[in-house]
Amino acid sequence: MKRVSIGLLAGLFFSAWVSAGITENIKSLNDQGKFAEAYKLAQNQLDSFEGDPKFDLQYGVAAIDSGHISEGIFALERVVFLEPNNALAKLELARAYFLLKQLDKSRTLFNQVKAANPPPVVMARINQFLEQITNKTTIPPTKFSGFAELWAGYDDNINSGPGGQTQVVTLSDSALGRGDQFNQIRLNGSVEHAYSPQESLLFSANADFRYYHTEPEQNYKSFTVNGSHLWKRDSEQYQLGFTTQNYQIDRENYRTLIGMNGVWSKQLTSNSVLKSFAGVNSLNYASLTWKDATQINLGTNYLYAGSGKWQPLFFVGGFLGDESPKVDGVLAAGQVDRLFFGANAGVQLTPYQDVTFTPSVTYQGSRFEGNDWIYNIKRQDDFYMLNLNLEWVMHPSWSLLANYSFTDVNSNIEIYEYDRQQIMFGLRYNFQ
Template sequence: MRLRFLSCLALGSALLVGTAHAEWDDTLKQALSLAESGSAQKAFEMLEPQEMQRSGDPDFDLVLGIAANQAGHYTRAIFALERVLMVTPNNARARAELGHALYAVGDNAGAKTMLGQAKEQGIPTEAARTIDQLLQTIERIEAEAKTTTRGYLEATAGFDNNVNSAPDSKTFGLKPVSSQFGGMGLGISGRTAIAPRWSAIGSLSASFRAHETNALAYDNTQIDASAGAAYLVDRNEYTVALQLGNSTIASVSARSSWSVTGEWTHRFDGFRQFNAYAQLGQLRYPQQTRNVDRYTVGASYGQQFKSGLSAYGSGYIGQEITMEPGVGHLGQQFIGARVGLQRPFSAALAGFATVSLEDRGYNGPDPFFGSVRHDQQWGLTLGAIWVPAKAWRVTSQWAYLQNVSNLSTSTFEKQTLSITARREF
């Protein structure tokens, strides 16, 4: 992995305080130019044969350390940069680069010390901001590696104009049922270190939603649990977890599920993150003959900008394969995407918006309609988050969902208004 968080820094006196020589030879100038223009490996190969003869020259060792850092030769970078600091202890660039190399080999404590000292010595604003981002990443990783427990309790109230997701055409006597609703939810998650870089992770959540008298048949509960392990190395986290779920409608079991998910998360810095996952599992419907094996792969990217605006995007693809004979038409292939934004207006108020799209193609002709079902679904959510006090969060939102299908009984739209108050522990 190439950690190039200081490659944007041009050669300048602010970062070369304490350098012994006023003039650099052409070799060093060319090597530094190569390193900072994306050709660090070439720069490293240019300087490496001269290391025995020029080791101890702080100018040479600094450029060698920068090139080694950029090319991913972190141990070589550490040796070279430590030599620089022995001769010129006030060299902020060398100290920052050494912090970078120490972080790359997993020495978070040493990295924090070096990066903090480099910042205190006085460096350009952009470099200081980049160091802050890396320090935040280190602190987050250290916090996640310790034993932590988080929980929440929430209450929700709202209105759904189509609880049963019925088509507007009233085909076969179906019609939308609207209702007010109220609900409760709670959850707990935890992580505990079990070995260097290894942690055990787990979570448990439950929710309940109740409707008005005309929609009691749609009261529902959902319980989910997961347990697994996580491995942290550098800016990467790898997790494997077993997930179990069960839902009921009108107190009758409607669906149960299990899945195994493997996930990779890469944190570029304190403000950018990439995630990829693969999941396999089963969905079981006790009241219906439509049990399926489900396979999904997906990826997401999120970023927080200097303005405070956060954005993310995700995509996924997968399929469901029916487990019983005679219902192969209920299997499907699906592909979907989601994008979202959150903008803070103050320390206590933020607005958000998400858009989702999904396309589903089924595996065979429907026995009643005689055609192969094909659905396209999209949704829009707009809302606001208010933080009235520490550990409290109030979320109000409007959600619109439309499913367009070539089968009239599967085309519907619905709108939901809700407000949720959550207390985190």
């Protein structure tokens, strides 16, 4: 009997020694970030060591971080059942519940560990998770915002006309490019109403009025209303909405626009975002009905927040679209029916705490389907624009603004070529 007992004890000691060795190997792989290898090793030893809290802890971590979250939860639940005061197991289990969106269970375990006053590094990590849980489970209040802007500036080509007479067509003086001073008013109001932690309704209204000093026939007004539904899903957002716009020139309706659009965005890293969009618009002109068209567009933008003294925020994007006339005709084929494409890039810089400077460039190419009715060739336009924007936030509600833009349009048809410069200074009041 004594020999049997000694043999049994030796067997148990050897089994525990092997278990400790396997567990250390799994832990070492976990510490190196080799979670898939750790999970595979644990799976091979599962029949022998499942139920050992030390083994189950490392097995649970490997399973969670290799994508087998449910398996990891079962392993860690065994550990917590056998060792109710095992703070590390509770932390890993709380993280697993969070990943499976079992947020109430996750919050309970995080708070249990937090109550034990863990080290500062662990406490900070717990607080980050608890903040995310609060954001995911709390419906934020309805937000109202808006602004009013007053501008004064100079536009050296108010009608986007060529700078001089063309060779084929003799233009009237009113058709040539000319400059004038202007004043401008911009108004905006928006509301965001969340009816769940992940779903919101958004509405906005904008008005833009420009008044030229000596060329009132070029005055314009635009009124735009937007509405959309926003879905938030972890690092992704989806937005589906509508837009409607009325554009007037010299106090008469010129064009109306009605459209639908969708936006998908994804937080790639802590400092980068990818956005893609698509939309369809119906354009209707009050008198120039041959311009009526359906416009389809899609594109992608990438934003990256860099590091450094000026806190650069880089952005770059591209787009592609098609504009098709609603009514066929010679004029529509040569001046409406087109494929357009382009790109933009820029950076927002913060040289001082309350000052932002944003230079950007834009290119758009347009290739028309039919021959121009005068020149009898297919029109090809290339649009280039440099934009410089400066904002100084003097007070949370007040900002001084400055903007300069230079536009250069090249075309294989001379009457569509022009340059344009605008410089303007403004004052904004923000409503919160």
